[in-house]
Amino acid sequence: MNPLDAKKIDDFTMACPVPISDYPHVLLAHGGGGKLMHQLIEKMFKAAFNSGELNKGHDSAVMKISQDRIAFTTDSYVVNPLFFPGGDIGKLAVNGTVNDLAMSGACPKYLSLSFILEEGLPLETLWRVVQSIRQAAGEAKVEIVTGDTKVVDRGKGDGIFINTSGIGVLEHELTIAPQNVRTGDVILLNGDLARHGMAIMAVREGLEFESSIESDCAPLADLVGALLNGGVEVHCLRDLTRGGLASALNEIAETSKQSIFIDESLIPVREDVASACEILGLDPLYVANEGRLIAFVRPADQDNALRIMRGHPLGRDARVVGQVDNKASVPVMIKSKIGARRILDMLSGEQLPRIC
Amino acid sequence: MKYLDEYRDPDLAKRLSREIHRITTRPHVLMEVCGGQTHAIVKFGIDELLPVGIELVHGPGCPVCVTPLELIDKAIEIASQKNVVFCSFGDMLRVPGSEKDLFAAKAQGGDVRIVYSPLDALKLARDNPEKQVVFFAVGFETTAPANAMAVYQAKHQGVSNFSILVSHVLVPPAMEAILSSPNNRVQGFLAAGHVCAVMGYTEYEPIAKKYHVPIVVTGFEPLDILQGICLCVKQLEEGRVGVENQYTRSVRQDGNARAREIIEKVFCVVSRKWRGVGAIPRSGLGLREEYREFDAEQRFGVSQYSAEESPDCISGTILRGIKKPHQCPAFGNTCTPERPLGATMVSSEGACAAYYRYRKHQPQKDAAVP
Numbered sequence: 001m002n003p004l005d006a007k008k009i010d011d012f013t014m015a016c017p018v019p020i021s022d023y024p025h026v027l028l029a030h031g032g033g034g035k036l037m038h039q040l041i042e043k044m045f046k047a048a049f050n051s052g053e054l055n056k057g058h059d060s061a062v063m064k065i066s067q068d069r070i071a072f073t074t075d076s077y078v079v080n081p082l083f084f085p086g087g088d089i090g091k092l093a094v095n096g097t098v099n100d101l102a103m104s105g106a107c108p109k110y111l112s113l114s115f116i117l118e119e120g121l122p123l124e125t126l127w128r129v130v131q132s133i134r135q136a137a138g139e140a141k142v143e144i145v146t147g148d149t150k151v152v153d154r155g156k157g158d159g160i161f162i163n164t165s166g167i168g169v170l171e172h173e174l175t176i177a178p179q180n181v182r183t184g185d186v187i188l189l190n191g192d193l194a195r196h197g198m199a200i201m202a203v204r205e206g207l208e209f210e211s212s213i214e215s216d217c218a219p220l221a222d223l224v225g226a227l228l229n230g231g232v233e234v235h236c237l238r239d240l241t242r243g244g245l246a247s248a249l250n251e252i253a254e255t256s257k258q259s260i261f262i263d264e265s266l267i268p269v270r271e272d273v274a275s276a277c278e279i280l281g282l283d284p285l286y287v288a289n290e291g292r293l294i295a296f297v298r299p300a301d302q303d304n305a306l307r308i309m310r311g312h313p314l315g316r317d318a319r320v321v322g323q324v325d326n327k328a329s330v331p332v333m334i335k336s337k338i339g340a341r342r343i344l345d346m347l348s349g350e351q352l353p354r355i356c
Numbered sequence: 357m358k359y360l361d362e363y364r365d366p367d368l369a370k371r372l373s374r375e376i377h378r379i380t381t382r383p384h385v386l387m388e389v390c391g392g393q394t395h396a397i398v399k400f401g402i403d404e405l406l407p408v409g410i411e412l413v414h415g416p417g418c419p420v421c422v423t424p425l426e427l428i429d430k431a432i433e434i435a436s437q438k439n440v441v442f443c444s445f446g447d448m449l450r451v452p453g454s455e456k457d458l459f460a461a462k463a464q465g466g467d468v469r470i471v472y473s474p475l476d477a478l479k480l481a482r483d484n485p486e487k488q489v490v491f492f493a494v495g496f497e498t499t500a501p502a503n504a505m506a507v508y509q510a511k512h513q514g515v516s517n518f519s520i521l522v523s524h525v526l527v528p529p530a531m532e533a534i535l536s537s538p539n540n541r542v543q544g545f546l547a548a549g550h551v552c553a554v555m556g557y558t559e560y561e562p563i564a565k566k567y568h569v570p571i572v573v574t575g576f577e578p579l580d581i582l583q584g585i586c587l588c589v590k591q592l593e594e595g596r597v598g599v600e601n602q603y604t605r606s607v608r609q610d611g612n613a614r615a616r617e618i619i620e621k622v623f624c625v626v627s628r629k630w631r632g633v634g635a636i637p638r639s640g641l642g643l644r645e646e647y648r649e650f651d652a653e654q655r656f657g658v659s660q661y662s663a664e665e666s667p668d669c670i671s672g673t674i675l676r677g678i679k680k681p682h683q684c685p686a687f688g689n690t691c692t693p694e695r696p697l698g699a700t701m702v703s704s705e706g707a708c709a710a711y712y713r714y715r716k717h718q719p720q721k722d723a724a725v726p
Contacts, residue, residue: 205472338366340400340404340405348694
């Protein structure tokens with residue numbers, strides 16, 4: 001869907017404070033540094049994000065951080081369509097950044113937010129995305145402390161591109177990283193796969209499934225916090241984004257120089273998602289997620305970790321899907337549903353739907 | 357889930373595997389024709405459930421793999437032209453031509469789009485009358501009815517800015533070419549289930565008789581393939597020869613009459629060149645005279661192209677079941693999915709790609725007794 005054709009919203013109780021009737025679309029001037037940009041920042045961004053630091057209007061935000069170690073990450077978001085079942089580019093931007101921080105076991109605190117807007121984007125669309133960011137930031141308990149706005153000529157962007165960086169604090173002493181993965185570690189997954197990728201595909205390709213598949217876009221910091229506070233010795237975490245479970249496992253296996261064994265029959269995929277994958281000839285193990293993580297923990301911590309995860313709304317369906325065994329000469333081996341073993345390789349390029 | 361999980365049941369798979377072990381008393385070489393079956397065999401590790409004596413060789417059943425090099429070059433030439441929207445199924449985009457692939461043509465400014473159906477391409481043509489919309493009509497008989505329908509509709513609705521680049525091939529002539537080759541080792545066939553869903557399987561009966569080979573119409577799930585193998589081996593062990601239908605939930609003996617009707621209306625049988633195999637007479641489909649105006653080769657004047665294959669690529673011998681991917685010297689070093697030398701490494705259905713993805717570190721098959 002062309003983002004410049006986005007429909008009007010009628011589901012917001014809060015009226016957009018920018019005088020949209022004057023300038024219903026983004027103009028180059030909105031990125032020009034003058035009055036129009038100033039108005040956009042004051043009336044739309046600052047009003048929505050309500051951040052003390054942002055409201056100071058300074059070139060950089062200044063925060064006091066009491067911990068020794070901080071986590072720092074950056075990400076860009078170029079998803080098309082801008083809106084999809086279960087989320088939008090704004091929600092994705094906040095949760096994606098929060099999740100990257102959470103994967104070091106950090107408590108996410110502050111986000112920067114940069115917009116690259118395409119000339120002609122309806123301001124109502126931007127307002128909708130901004131509201132979504134505000135809501136997601138509130139849920140994830142992060143503050144948007146600094147930002148930037150640029151506008152590019154019509155045709156040179158996809159409606160909205162977002163870049164973020166995030167800062168989080170490490171309130172524990174563990175080193176949570178692939179280098180810490182040990183032989184014997186069990187691999188826990190917090191829920192079913194492939195929802196996000198298939199939700200996007202469904203909208204992009206105009207496929208209508210009987211049940212609408214919604215993205216699993218969600219902030220995982222709280223779930224990670226529960227594990228750490230519950231005394232689980234977490235060796236490594238990874239959120240499963242582009243490339244899916246298979247890519248994450250391969251990356252960790254290569255970095256940690258271990259080999260991983262996975263049992264396909266233990267991996268949950270919802271029936272409607274699996275059907276959508278089958279129709280398009282896609283493998284759910286390679287499809288994107290936005291609210292799923294894998295945790296590498298000591299076998300002794302397995303039961304406790306599962307109990308904690310299952311007690312959390314984002315981990316109800318948590319389970320063990322495999323183990324680090326260092327037996328094979330390949331990074332990742334998988335036992336198929338009918339019992340035979342094979343290599344689970346990295347994708348080369350993108351997964352392409354099959355012909356027939 | 358209906359029609360999927362049941363056909364991936366591990367206990368039933370073991371049962372079929374045990375049955376195949378029980379009835380096999382001597383070696384047999386079977387060929388599965390369809391790339392989707394190759395993919396399933398390697399992905400689920402089906403050949404690990406077979407006794408050592410049963411060898412599966414992979415046939416030329418991937419339409420992407422057998423599309424001749426010069427046709428890719430023609431596609432790229434057309435796609436690179438201004439005002440052309442070139443539509444294709446996904447896996448064609450990565451097939452290497454003489455110099456580059458369609459993805460590269462897209463990156464260099466060609467309007468190349470992935471579609472799921474030729475009717476999507478037709479709609480694009482209707483919605484964009486100032487552009488020339490070309491659809492890359494690749495496939496066996498399975499995709500022919502939809503492609504025929506797109507051309508039929510284009511003619512009768514006056515959508516003159518639509519055309520197709522045809523690369524349709526037929527299964528029975530390919531099977532005959534393999535069976536009549538002096539190096540042939542194939543003793544039994546698993547016929548392509550979805551091709552037969554369209555065409556039926558009466559045309560296989562004379563082949564089975566002439567070459568004395570059992571042919572079993574087989575589906576794509578693990579249990580389908582195991583059952584197909586079981587039926588085929590049974591025939592071989594009992595000295596019977598005939599055509600059997602394993603894929604009864606999708607295939608009838610006379611296939612889909614309406615689908616065959618539209619194919620016959622729009623297409624006629626022509627000779628076609630198969631990448632890696634060579635020209636096989638009366639082995640493909642081309643547009644009939646009255647629909648020739650929708651032939652993209654003619655419309656864009658690219659009929660005279662010719663091209664040379666890479667000397668290192670042995671996909672021809674692989675497509676004929678004479679060699680296996682890991683026996684190719686280039687496999688895994690100069691030829692990988694990232695830098696493929698031939699189509700069998702590019703297409704996800706190609707034997708080389710399947711082997712690379714699921715097997716590259718395991719050159720030998722181990723016998724697995726369940």
